[in-house]
Amino acid sequence: LPGRAEAAARARTEVERLESQLARRSGALQENRRSLGTSLEAVQEALPPGAALVEYTLYDHWLGRGRTEPRFGAILLGRTGAPRWVELGPATGKDGIHPLIARWQDAIRAITPPSDSETTNLLQALHDRLWRPVEKALPAGEREIIISPDASVGFVPFAALWRDGHFLGEDYLFRQVSSGRDLLARAEVPRGPRSALILAGPEYGRPVWKRSAGSVAAAGLSLLGLRPWRDEATNELPVAYGPLPNARLEGERIAALARQHRFHPVEFPPGRDASKPRLHLHRSPYLLHLATHGTFLPDPEPLTRAASTDLAPPIVLPRSPMLRSWVALAGANETLAAWRHELPEPSADGLLTAAEAATLDLSSTWLVSLSACDTGLGSIRPGEGLFGLRRGFALAGARHVLLTLWPVADKSTRELMEAFYREALPSGDAAGSLARTQRKFLEQWRKSEGPARAARWAGPFILSSRGR
DSSP, rough: OTHHHHHHHHHHHHHHHHHHHHHHHHHHHHHHHHHHTTTTHHHHHSSSSEEEEEEEEEEEEEEETEEEEEEEEEEEEOOSOOOEEEEEEEESSOOOOOHHHHHHHHHHSSSSOOOOHHHHHHHHHHHHHHHHHHHSSSSSOOEEEEEOOGGGGGGGGGOEEEETTTGGTTTOEEEEOSSGGGGGGOOOOOOOSSSSSEESOOOOOOOOOOOOTHHHHHHHHTTOOOOOOTTTTTTTTSSSSOHHHHHHHHHHHHHHHHTTTTTSSEOOOGGGGOHHHHTEEEEEEEEEEEEEEEEEOOEEEEEEETTTTSSSSSSOSOTTTTTSEEEEEETHHHHHHHHOOOOOOGGGEEEEEEEHHHTTTTOOOEEEEEEEEEOOOOOETTTTTESSSSHHHHHOOOSEEESSSSSOHHHHHHHHHHHHHHHHHHHHHHHHHHHHHHHHHHHHHHHHHHHHHHHHSSSSSSEEEOOO
């Protein structure tokens, strides 16, 4: 009918606007309520012995005569004493912190991986700007560091920063919180047995838009975060989510460890059932592990018609960052194919977005592991924080969320995840277990594979926590 397509497009735009607005307001409301009842002494009391909280902040520095300059600083808080302020310098400009972080992100995502020297030079520069001044103000003996990042600092791999021939994570144990107030959050104790739901190595379905390796579709869809994989039988390059054999093996090993430590029930469905409907059947599993592909799409303006030359109709990306960040579950490729002519039913479309994650009931969930590429990324909104999977699972109530800051490798991720769970399941200390596991692999791979591979394989993992 005339005008029907236009009306549908306007309705979709309005839904996205309202969903984005709701996510912002609900997060802000929770923060405001918690901040009203939080004192400095309470946060200090919540710090573990030997730990310090470092809250990075982006602010407008007064230059006089009505002029300001965006700068970074850090507030350092120990278990006793007054907070200390550390000046870190300009955020923008030729030598600013924002451009330095962007150079690292570009390097780690380049088609040709950075060399050992390129890797260490960039990570050393980040260390000198973001950590060296803080360390000078750090009391002696404090080796556990709780980072509360702001703006682009949320994309910095503190454990992988480089100095004096080794990684910073070999000297300190790092964990993250959205705010120091998160240390005061109380975890809901599960009633009955601890359950585990493991969705690993989903069956994504048929490839999308088969073309030769040099086609416009292959190039264009790669821009949208869909990584190409080669079909050895036909030598074609389906631009879609390819199989992850090590993710399936990762799920098997973690399921076995969970049963060994008396989790019950432990559900590890076959790949075709590693789906959104299966996830929605479970209320607040104690452990939720997703081993799959992850995607975060940047702001849509430059990409809206990036792949339109070889596709009809062109892909139009949603405006809300909570809809542009997702993990792929069973049937994801079928959804990507359907996008050419229709929008599949969201409840079973194979793409778990950050907005949908926020609607899950994870109030009793101890740990969510997002063992996938780019799950720690998102869009930064001034004064509102980071919008993406990190926020979605936090709003759902998860106590700890394990995330990644760049694309991860299938085999090395399985090895690191298995080692992490071997320590975390018996101890219950998710944050400490990840930090110690990361320390082990950073050192081990630095010596056997060199610093570039060690940083790329072991550096992207962070744990965002709530509670003591």
